[in-house]
Amino acid sequence: MTRKLVATAFGAPREVLTVIDVPRPSDGDVIVDVKAAGLNPFDVKSVKGVMGTDPARLPLTIGNEGAGVVREAAADTGFVAGDRVVVYPASGTFAQTVAVPAGSAHRLPDGVGFDEAAGLLLAGATAFDLVETLDIGADDTVLVHGGAGAVGSIVVVLAVGRGATAIASASPRNHDAVRALGARPVSYGEGFLYAVREAASSPVTAAIDTVGSDEAIDVSLALVGADRVASIAAWGRVDDGITVLNGSSEASKKHRRDAVEPLLAALADGRVTVEIAGTSTLDDAADAFEALAGDHPRGKYILHP
Ligand SMILES: NC(=O)c1ccc[n+]([C@@H]2O[C@H](COP(=O)([O-])OP(=O)(O)OC[C@H]3O[C@@H](n4cnc5c(N)ncnc54)[C@H](OP(=O)(O)O)[C@@H]3O)[C@@H](O)[C@H]2O)c1
The missing domain is CATH 3.90.180.10 (Medium-chain alcohol dehydrogenases, catalytic domain)
Structure with missing residues (x-):
């Protein structure tokens, strides 16, 4: 037993x-x-x-x-x-x-x-799926909602690892941690959109949402087209034309499978903690x-x- x-x-x-x-x-x-x-x-x-x-x-x-x-x-x-x-x-x-x-x-x-x-792996493979789905690269300035969270923190590491500039929303208590991952921290709530624009030295080109709030999606859509917004939580906003992932599509399944060995290697050598x-x-x-x-x-x- x-x-x-x-x-x-x-x-x-x-x-x-x-x-x-x-x-x-x-x-x-x-x-x-x-x-x-x-x-x-x-x-x-x-x-x-x-x-x-x-x-x-x-x-x-x-x-x-x-x-x-x-x-x-x-x-x-x-x-x-x-x-x-x-x-x-x-x-x-x-x-x-x-x-x-x-x-x-x-x-x-x-x-x-x-x-x-x-x-x-669950958070990491989800993060990998998000970054792959939007094909984040060195030319991107990406807004990450929930940059101190389990998924969001790995999104930041992966995006920065691809050469992108990352701006990440987090509570003030988590700003130092987000900064240590390589992102520019901003607070969500009042003044959020303004703070993102202030933090960005070039226009935001993509938004990755791990929070699912209307605020996160509204701010994202004020900055980039719906085709450059991917979420894992904003199920109520699918009609806005954003991509919402739950791992069930063939592409997502492949991304998440492909993520496993690189994530374990990154954990082993300290690139991901x-x-x-x-x-x-x-x-x-x-x-x-x-x-x-x-x-x-x-x-x-x-x-x-
Ligand atoms: N669809 C999928 O495939 C999939 C896969 C994995 C997870 N998820 C979902 O994704 C979400 C995140 O998962 P997780 O494991 O990363 O959770 P987590 O570790 O709890 O992180 C969530 C983060 O959200 C931030 N947050 C909370 N309220 C917020 C608000 N009102 N505005 C902005 N940020 C806020 C928090 O940041 P602060 O503490 O800095 O405020 C926290 O770090 C969950 O809803 C989970 O169910 C979906």
């Missing part, structure tokens, strides 16, 4: 999350003992029912990325028991053991810790869910099953 975090209903994490004992999963090419699992806003939204409330999905399996040690693997996967791996995309990483298809298991580079690896906001066990995971749902500090929440 193995322990697994599930939601028994859709609702407030503290009321619906519980740990259950289930048979150890075996339906997959690679069986991994999970040492760390990254918590994402998607998990919080899933538990709250924002992504749907089909009772047939209960008890709800959660957790889409993690890192750990191979327990057993099919011979043709190239993995053997004891290998350190990161798993993404995956389903049910908030558990002591998870089974994944071979394509979702990736060797962990030497020197990379389980916590950082477990928090890298994963800040850890906090760690918790499965039993106190609701604290992390509630924190991520609120006005949380920078960084990823990591569960230790």
